[in-house]
Amino acid sequence: MAYYFEARQMSVGYQGEPLIRDIEIALEKGEILTLIGPNGAGKSTILKSIAGQLKLLGGAAYLDKEEIAGMSGSQLSQKMAVVFTEKLKTELMTCEDVVATGRYPYTGHFGILSESDYDVVNEAMELVHVTEIKDKDFTKISDGQRQRVMLARAICQEPQIIIMDEPTSYLDVKYKLEFLSVLQNLRSKKGLTVIMSLHELELAKRVSDRILCINGEYVERFGRPEEIFVPGYIEKLFGIETGSFDEENCSMELEKATGEPEVFVIAGGGSGRDVYRSLQRQGIPFITGIIYENDLDYPVAKALAAQVVAAKSFEPVGDELLEAAKEKLSACKKVICCKNVFGSFEKANEELQKFAKAAGKQISGG
Amino acid sequence: MHKDRKYRYILAFIFLVTGVLFFVVLNVCIGSVKISLSDILSNLSGQQSNMTVSRILWNIRLPRTVSVMILGGALALAGYLLQTFFHNPIAGPFVLGISSGAKMVVALVMVFLMGRAVKVTSAAMIIAAFTGAMLSMGFVLLLSRRIKGMSMLVVGGVMIGYICSAVTELVVTFADDADIVNLHNWSQGSFSGMTWENVKVMSVVVFITFVAVFILSKPLSAYQLGEIYAQNMGVNIRLLRVSLVVLSSVLSACVVAFAGPISFVGIATPHLVKKLLGTTKPLCMIPACFLGGSVFCLFCDLLARTMLAPTELSISTVTAVFGAPVVLWIMAKRKKERAV
Known part of the structure; x- marks a missing residue:
């Protein structure tokens, strides 16, 4: 079986200090992988390492059988888009400008957008409903709107795989649902593969094809949602001592x-x-x-x-x-x-x- | 929407180019000897006219004006590159101590060579200034690794600047009498005494650097968004950072080598130009900053020469008067935005 994305024996961390070791991931094209685990478990570290922001401390990650570390920056940028929790630094940029930066890998030497580039930008903005705020200054919109603009930016990069760190954290319930259905649409239409971290377990359970559970130095579990959400496991994974979590309904008391x-x-x-x-x-x-x-x-x-x-x-x-x-x-x-x-x-x-x-x-x- | 912006850019450029032309004419005409427009025209077309006027025009006014234009642009561009590099709106070659570092090494070299009666060429001056600029830049980079706040970095840069200035003063004190006058004038910053030979060298250096910066405008636009996203956009961050350091140092060094350290042009101009353009896109900002710096320096040099004529003010005195309020305005504006 040829997997679209693979991580083999991957170790990640900062400054040569491995935080999580021997990560094994195998995803087929169009699958959605969600990383869950307690705060500070290293979800962002894994995502940044996959995106090539952090050097791998061991093992390798492959995209379409090609090692990611060996790809050139522009090669990777046409395949992979990212949405991180770090804020985009902008000055005097409208939301449309921000979305348009997603076209960067496709523009010429001076980065000037063509008409067809703007079509892609508009389409992406329509998809996540940010068209009405496109002329607003990016620094003057709400956190939730900003997250949607960032998603539009990632979409118009036309990636085959998208890496997202807590993309839904600021969205209200309506946009959370819309966000996930946009992902499902992109998956079915364009075969988009998604790797993201989520704090909302109820969403993770519903949208993910695979879930990776991180706890301590190793990946604790990797599997389908029904293999992860078994009675007692989530309480153990997060070390819940106060209150309880019901894995079947994903509700907490x-x-x-x-x-x-x-x-x-x-x-x-x-x-x-x-x-x-x-x-x-x-x-x-x-x-x-x-x-x-x-x-x-x-x-x-x-x-x-x-x-x-x-x-x-x-x-x-x-x-x-x-x-x-x-x-x-x-x-x-x-x-x-x-x-x-x-x-x-x-x-x-x-x-x-x-x-x-x-x-x-x-x-x-x- | 996009059309509106295009018009705004075009208008801004027309404004800047007109400004440059306007001040070039004023700088050439006004002075202890007034030169009329018709004098200039007849001189330029090669017709024989008053010899004194012709000499003042060709040997003093024109080379000086052209130098101010080129060096002013270079300073503003250096400021823009540094502000982009550090993601810091109050960065500039002067406040970060880069100009002072360049000044120090140039002073050392001049005193050393003049003491041996060796003539210091323009190229040697630039190389000396570049060495000094890189030295200061190295310290600033070390500081920036440890210090996160934007104002603290500037304070660090100012300190480096003071140390370099102190060393320069020391060198000047021990220099021979004859050198002191020259060195003293230059170390205060001044555009006086520019020759065509100077102009030739500086225009070659600045032109090449300008082209290199312009070619970098696309990765720069990605870098502005933050390194994480720039990397994902396929930018080679390390290469870009090195290029930015080298290019901004070359530009600052070139200015220092010819005119000494000049304050506030590098910080203030990019902000004024940004306001004028309504964008930070490097593709527009790079040429506009250059023109803006030219206008700003032409204006300030005109005042420096004429305000207390026949005494000439140091150029930094004038640039500070107009530049410092801009910096204060930027800081006040940032505070307000953060409070909201």
Whole structure:
């Protein structure tokens, strides 16, 4: 199998001091690779090394079977574009001027743009919706706009591979989504290969074909998103100690309240999540049940509740479990019932509510 | 949009060229002996006229005016290159101590050679000045590795300048009486006493350097965006940096060798020209800076010669009066922008 981009035994770092060793990457044309890992893990260092900004301290990186270190500057500039976190230094330059600098590798000796160059510039600006700010001074626009202008600049360089360091950090949710769909479009239309670092794990999971996890001196994992986002791994990778991360839904929850549970929450079908979070904010420990393991409430309950009375998915709730739930409910001072109407597969929870009423518990709605 | 800009560039160049022509005529005409336009025309067309006027015109006024034009342009261009190189708007050959370094080595060489009754040629002066310029530049580069702030770098440069000036003063003090007058005048900066021989040498050196700088305008435009992006655009950063150091040193050295150290032209002119053009594109800035420097120096030299005639002011006195406010304005503007 011939890969479009390959890194073999690559070691990167500053001033001869390797930060990360023996990096192995293999990407086919048109794949999107995302680098994730804790702050300061060396994501930017890897990206800069791939882009040829930093000398490799070992191994080699190949583009289309050709070693990157051996390419001339102008050869590489027609194949690879970069968007780094470092700000572009400009003076008296409009956004259009900045985007137009992407045409640099294609212009003649004096760098004068032709009509067709301007067509490419305009097209790139249309693509990331910066046409309306094209005459504004680059130093006087917002960080998010600047990021989009930089992307337009990279696009109009017509690269085959694009290297980006946290390209979405300043974008709002609308532009984050647009940004990623622009990448997917370029990939499907022009076979663009992307290597980038992202902090937004939910985006990484959705857009990446491959993910590289960096932690410590070595690459910890390299694989498809489903191989990376397995329960418990992200917490381990980032060393999460406060709160929790749910790999399946890519959502995070704050730390659960500690102490003797005071409240029992009857929930199900997603009705309990907001109640759980509200209790967490107030610092009240609680028990919740009976929740099916495939219920929408389940991941949040697991993250926030002191105890979860959980039932196996697609199985009727057994008497044993119901008895256990009743026992736990008896020990609590208060009961919150998030349901008004119970469906026919929620008989157990309905009985739990009746049991609470009979026991004279103080019951409030969700 | 692009058309509007093109018009602006064209207008700016017409303005600058007219300015140069205007001041060239004034510089030639005004002086202790007034020369009228018709005198100039008849002299230039080869008609015989008043011998004194003709001699003043050909031996004094014209070579001086042409030198001011060339050296002023060279200074402004050197300033522009240094500002680009250091990404520092208040860099220039004078504040970074490069002029003073050149001055020091030239003074050393002059005293040494004059003491042995050897005539110092223009070329030898330039080589000496270039050596001094590179020496100072070396120190400034060492400093710039350790110091990040733009104002601190300038302070460092000024210190280097003071050290070099102190050494120069020392040398001048120990020089023979006859040399002192010459050296003293020159070390203050002055365009007086230019000959056609000087003009020949400086125009060759400056022209070649100018062409080299102009050829670099494309990589320079990438370099302006920051080294990271320039490298990605395929620019050989190291080669460009070396070229910038050498070219700006040659330009500063050439000025010092002939006219001594001249302050503020290098810092102020690029900013005024930038405002005029409304762009920092090197392709426009390089020739415009040169013309702007010419205008600025022609204007200042005219004042230096005529204000307190027959006494001549040192050229730096005049350039400082007009240049220093520009530098203050730049710094005030930067502070305001950063505050926002």
